[in-house]
Amino acid sequence: MLRVGAHVSISDGFEAAVEREVELGGNCGQVFVGSPRGWAVSEVDETAAQAFRDAADERDVGPWIVHGTYLINLATPKDDLAENSLDCVQAELDTAATLGIPYYVFHPGAHTGAGEEAGVENVGERLSKVDVPGDVTLLLENTAGKGTTVGKRLEQLAEMVETSTNGYDELGICLDTCHLFAAGYDFTAEAAMAELVEEVDSTVGIENVHYLHLNDSKHPLGSEKDEHEHIGEGEIGEAGFRQFLTHQAFREKPMVLETPADEKGDSWNIEKVREIRTED
Template identity: 35%
Template sequence: MPIVARTVGSKLVLGAHVSAAGGVHNAVTNSVHIGGNAFALFLKSQRKWANPPLIDDHCTSFISNCETHKYNAGQYVVPHGSYLVNLAHPDAERMKQAYDSFHDDLARCHKLGIKLYNFHPGNAAAAATRAEAIQHLAAQLDKAHADEATGAVVTLLETMATRGNTIGGTFEDIRDVISLVTKKDRVGVCLDTCHVFAAGYDIRTPVTLSSTLADFDSTVGLNYLRALHVNDSKAPLGSNRDLHANIGTGFLGLRAFHALVNEPKLWGLPMVLETPIDVKGEDGKVEQDKRIWATEIKLLESLVGMDPDSEKFQKLEVELAAKGKAERDRIDTQVKKKEEKKAKEKGKGGKKGRKKDDQSESEDLGSE
């Protein structure tokens, strides 16, 4: 039975990344259970290379369940790709392994009538240059798009929290990949609120959200934005830490999500929660509490049109911020210690004119 009823007629299309245990068809009823109008799922194990094919009966039941419960699989179902896949890897054997898994997922989407598929762009560490890694990635997308088995599935590059070797930590990365893809109608973007915030893009107010979206539009193009992952962040702005928090409990805070759901440019796009739902019981066992997602969906829907200066909003804001304070403080301390350590090491390595007896140590640190 549903925990809450699905909202009809909302400007938002909200859901969560639900379980497909027992078969992909179960993801549909799991979404109904939490009152979602959109959902994500894994089409197979995300932590194994070898997986059995989809069962025909499960495919039939998935399509039937979507029809019964009025889910538009082509618009509002956004599967998540395997964490193992790195399409930017230059090694022939590793590239083939990644591509085969990626292609298999796209073929599964096509078979189920799903049109959007989200994946992590990958890592450039193994490539000679970042540009070459991006070229590898775009070439693999072109190859997949040209295969009839993938239908017309649109591959969504997910924005990432980290920079450095990770591809997707900047809007410029996303732009550079898309620029190299031949079929522009087969590529898009899934914007993760936690990730972009951790990567340094501020979305905490209507003004900063508008500025970030304008940056995205001028760099990538809003026409490529096809879905969102809606998560708060346990880590502060620009920390490059991928740590999802429940809505309103993290460094983004409730006002960020008020701005998000009241932005007309984002209405109608599938918004998928990936917030934590693990809860430790009195017996010490950790279990998943789906009521958390059901509550967050209703919370976000309620924020549309709500006055952020109202007593109701401010009470919610304070209550949710208090719930996450201990975890915010813990992560913030970690981030600051790391930054201090980096600054200290940089300072030691870059100083000149130190005493003669420690000059060689200074030079060694600087060379590292």
């Protein structure tokens, strides 16, 4: 079954987020567990958590994924920022576990001048300090590559996992289509898609890609600009998403949209994904 949904707000509570996802036409979803631009993590009591789990089960919406705050930077050379980031990652992971959400994803961060090698090593070493709950998998998201961010190349993500003591038993990968395209990974034609799948498999492993972020790109291949567009309306286009969404390597992965919040909206994008998939 195709599992596709959108990032939804928790402003009315986690249980309400399930109904919001259903209203959009989604059957899986993504949430923050605090402000995306702050360190505070929402406190969730067992009653609220159970209500969320029951609603998700009853409406058959899942798997869910928690997106980490944008402030997290495990690649940084600054010890205080790294410590705050680790504390936040741990708190967000624990909240995901309380809610019964099986996946948690964040951006690895930026080396801010220390160099890519040091940044990648920092991420791996700091991941070793995280206590990943047994029923949650921590996912690293690939980046577009702007500035000094690390995780643009798939081999960097693989190195982060392999440097950590957690390994693929506790860690995995979330691939963002806009980020892939902006980083220079083409998949708009059959041959290019085959090359991408081969590279994913030879670096992080297809089996370790647990979730997908579906976003078109406002900017050309290799631009390193992380600006999302509606599905099929950007530089990737419908042909590119047809290659990606129907390929055997990714077609069964759960996927959420982070497309622009404008008049088209999430429902339009969810339906567009379903249309493209049914063309296969």
